[in-house]
């Protein structure tokens with residue numbers, strides 16, 4: 265790989281996002297602090313995303329036994345797509361862009377965009393890590409991922 | 414569910430579908446399309462409006478006004494049902510609706526129930542001001558609020574940004590190729606060429622056309638994605654005894670089964686290379702007392718080409734990774750031994766969730782399918798798959814139904 269490519273982001277990034285479920289807010293608060301949080305079981309340490317009550321026990325744990333905790337923000341590419349056409353013109357400058365499922369090292373799959381790459385370089389099994397994108401002028405950080413060598 | 418309680422106890426006596434897949438229906442609401450289809454179904458059943466005493470309205474994964482705001486369309490027709498209920502989960506909404514309808518019939522709460530749906534899908538995505546509703550810029554897959562949808566999932570057309578992951582994984586694990594997917598698109602188009610109601614009735618498709626077509630969401634080409642239609646469809650269902658007094662041969666409900674990948678964890682890897690068809694089909698075939706090889710014609714939910722490959726493998730017609738070979742044998746095409754999607758499917762025929770599948774199966778079993786009629790069709794298989802598209806897991810639910818024109 266030669267010169268580091270930097271993805272273009274269209275004007276979509278500046279518009280307001282839809283409201284979040286209260287249960288997912290701590291994830292986005294973590295991103296603001298550049299922490300990649302998953303829901304962790306206090307009993308056994310198993311990690312979940314999105315919010316799930318731990319399934320490894322005979323009883324159903326209480327909700328307060330699940331807590332958002334910082335994790336590695338690393339994983340491998342599990343599946344990927346390259347978007348060539350959009351119905352939303354605000355994404356036109358981004359094309360083509362890569363959507364992926366990342367199998368996080370802690371287990372869960374995380375749907376995201378892989379940025380700063382040539383789409384042809386994205387392969388299932390490649391290592392990837394979170395890249396925090398602080399949206400200028402907004403109280404929001406986006407959890408993009410980038411390929412790692 | 415035991416055989417005693419379901420098989421041959423209920424029958425479809427009327428179907429209606431608006432003749433709008435080719436013309437579109439600009440200016441018509443979902444309510445109007447649904448009402449029009451209901452009128453056609455009631456007439457097809459030889460009934461009058463006062464005979465309909467139950468209405469089940471089917472819709473998308475979740476309420477989506479104003480695109481599919483049809484509560485209650487039945488007023489527009491002057492129907493006076495004892496109840497009007499809504500079922501959802503989009504791609505399997507017709508099957509869900511039939512499940513609900515048969516319970517009302519069993520309880521004696523209604524004599525004739527109509528299950529119906531309407532959606533101005535083509536007009537919504539071709540609106541002068543740009544795509545609206547689920548197809549538009551607001552997006553909808555982020556609506557459950559995990560916050561990922563706006564990063565580029567909702568901006569990609571239709572459900573491709575979810576379903577494409579299936580294709581990515583199946584190609585990776587089983588070596589499925591674009592040529593395999595092409596077989597599904599070509600088979601659907603050959604059938605559409607025989608169906609004057611199909612959107613692409615008068616347009617041929619070659620393998621070269623397919624391979625030359627642009628990627629929308631790679632590895633999905635345009636030809637891998639279902640079309641959009643302005644369409645209404647309706648099904649009248651009643652008890653088997655009552656059905657026999659109607660003007661047309663009854664189409665008996667023989668078996669109905671349901672599955673859901675949520676039986677596993679959200680991120681179970683197998684969820685990306687199969688649907689829960691094996692689970693749903695097992696129930697449906699056991700109830701019907703039939704096996705997959707006794708099916709004469711299948712009308713299956715081809716929202717994307719890959720889904721047909723899943724069904725062939727997960728229902729047991731071939732092993733995982735071998736659907737491409739099965740398709741290349743020509744079995745699914747006109748004249749083949751296992752005809753699939755004789756209406757042209759959602760890929761080349763018309764889109765309205767799983768409704769066209771049930772309508773077409775009924776027509777095939779009545780011998781009303783014209784140039785595309787499968788000779789001696791006695792047993793039909795239909796299915797649908799639906800649910801929310803919320804990353805990382807989507808469209809988890811599955812429904813399978815067996816229909817037949819003879820009593821077991």
Ligand SMILES: [Zn+2]
Pocket residue numbers: 305306307308309310318319320321
């Ligand atoms: Zn635990």
